[in-house]
Amino acid sequence: MESKPRILIIDDEEVVRDSCAQILAGGNYELASASDGMAGLALADEFHPDLIFVDLKMPGISGFEVLEKVSAMDSTIVMVVITGFATISSAVDAMKRGAYDFLPKPFTPEEFRLITRRSLEKRRLTLETIALRREKEMLREHFAHIVSHELKSPLNAVQQNLMALEFEVGGSLTEVQKDKLSRTKNRISDLIKLINSWLRAISMDADQMKEAFTQVSVKDEIAKALENMEPYAVRKDVEIVTSIGEPLHSVMGDDLSLSEAFGNIIGNAVKYSRDGSKVTVKAEENGNDVVIAVKDEGIGIAQEDLPHIFDGFYRGKSGQAVASGHGIGLAVSRQIIEAHKGTITVESEVSKGTTFIVRLPKISPNSLNTKDSKVTKEESP
Numbered sequence: 001m002e003s004k005p006r007i008l009i010i011d012d013e014e015v016v017r018d019s020c021a022q023i024l025a026g027g028n029y030e031l032a033s034a035s036d037g038m039a040g041l042a043l044a045d046e047f048h049p050d051l052i053f054v055d056l057k058m059p060g061i062s063g064f065e066v067l068e069k070v071s072a073m074d075s076t077i078v079m080v081v082i083t084g085f086a087t088i089s090s091a092v093d094a095m096k097r098g099a100y101d102f103l104p105k106p107f108t109p110e111e112f113r114l115i116t117r118r119s120l121e122k123r124r125l126t127l128e129t130i131a132l133r134r135e136k137e138m139l140r141e142h143f144a145h146i147v148s149h150e151l152k153s154p155l156n157a158v159q160q161n162l163m164a165l166e167f168e169v170g171g172s173l174t175e176v177q178k179d180k181l182s183r184t185k186n187r188i189s190d191l192i193k194l195i196n197s198w199l200r201a202i203s204m205d206a207d208q209m210k211e212a213f214t215q216v217s218v219k220d221e222i223a224k225a226l227e228n229m230e231p232y233a234v235r236k237d238v239e240i241v242t243s244i245g246e247p248l249h250s251v252m253g254d255d256l257s258l259s260e261a262f263g264n265i266i267g268n269a270v271k272y273s274r275d276g277s278k279v280t281v282k283a284e285e286n287g288n289d290v291v292i293a294v295k296d297e298g299i300g301i302a303q304e305d306l307p308h309i310f311d312g313f314y315r316g317k318s319g320q321a322v323a324s325g326h327g328i329g330l331a332v333s334r335q336i337i338e339a340h341k342g343t344i345t346v347e348s349e350v351s352k353g354t355t356f357i358v359r360l361p362k363i364s365p366n367s368l369n370t371k372d373s374k375v376t377k378e379e380s381p
């Protein structure tokens with residue numbers, strides 16, 4: 001709103017239009033007025049007002065209809081209804097249809113000026129919020145672009161060349177040289193994993209994910225996550241015990257994201273477990289939810305770390321001491337679970353162990369009937 005704020009007054013009474021114009025005269029505004037709803041709508045389209053005052057009761061189309069049509073045209077335009085019958089119900093109705101406020105007739109010049117200032121401030125804040133949101137979105141896209149093109153692509157190329165080098169000269173290297181090469185490859189592969197996690201964290205779009213929701217078997221996704229974790233658990237001699245309740249309804253969701261979230265949580269349980277200990281993964285129904293509990297007998301999480309572990313890039317003190325990581329897994333997992341209208345909570349005792357509990361709403365007959373839900377698999381028993 002760098003130019004003069006534009007105000008449109010729609011009222012069938014000439015005296016109201018004139019007095020509004022008089023009150024605002026000299027106030028550095030651009031004014032326009034219309035004597036009925038249709039003319040008002042046409043002007044709203046041409047004049048691009050920041051603020052519209054509209055009478056509720058007019059011949060032809062009513063103020064209510066004007067509100068609805070303007071809201072559909074541009075929901076950022078602030079609208080205030082002028083009403084001679086300022087009952088609570090008509091005001092509430094007007095608010096429901098997009099009005100920001102209402103002004104009962106008769107009103108004093110001061111009341112009119114005050115509501116004008118407040119409404120224009122509301123418009124300014126709305127536009128500012130939209131601009132900031134857009135800017136944030138652009139920064140995010142820009143950052144993702146830089147990370148993937150300027151960092152990930154060259155690292156992938158380096159990794160590729162190292163592999164080729166190993167293939168060509170691997171046989172003639174000394175043990176020390178082989179060890180150096182292998183450590184270099186591992187460091188690069190860690191960096192590539194970190195970049196992938198960053199990209200995942202900054203590019204996660206919950207709305208986009210929801211569009212692709214299908215019927216997902218929690219049992220299958222846990223099984224996939226466990227399969228990936230198996231070699232790691234074997235190396236640490238950690239036994240993973242699974243218990244899947246019957247029946248276990250499916251959930252509406254994105255299968256890849258859910259198995260990623262389960263993988264992060266089970267991966268943490270193994271990573272922060274003592275060698276030779278046990279991790280239990282239990283899934284069962286509870287009321288309208290499918291509840292997944294992942295319990296370990298590992299190092300536990302200190303009280304002061306607990307409120308922060310779901311924040312991006314946060315690592316607990318004891319966690320850092322025993323294993324490497326980037327502090328992204330739980331932040332991404334929480335975003336995934338919340339995009340599924342679920343919750344994730346944690347209970348932990350230092351040196352005793354930790355339990356993460358994920359609750360996801362189980363599939364209901366209603367969610368199966370919604371037009372946009374794609375059902376791909378048979379419901380599990």
Ligand SMILES: Nc1ncnc2c1ncn2[C@@H]1O[C@H](COP(=O)(O)OP(=O)(O)OP(=O)(O)O)[C@@H](O)[C@H]1O
Pocket residue numbers: 197264268269272296298299300301309310314315316317318319320324325326327328329330331354
């Ligand atoms: N099962 C667990 N037992 C003990 N500490 C845990 C457990 N799970 C998470 N934590 C703590 O929470 C922190 C955040 O976990 P998160 O999975 O987000 O990151 P990370 O494991 O450090 O790294 P990565 O991004 O590679 O997963 C960990 O650094 C650790 O301190």
Ligand SMILES: [Mg+2]
Pocket residue numbers: 264267268325328329330
């Ligand atoms: Mg982790």
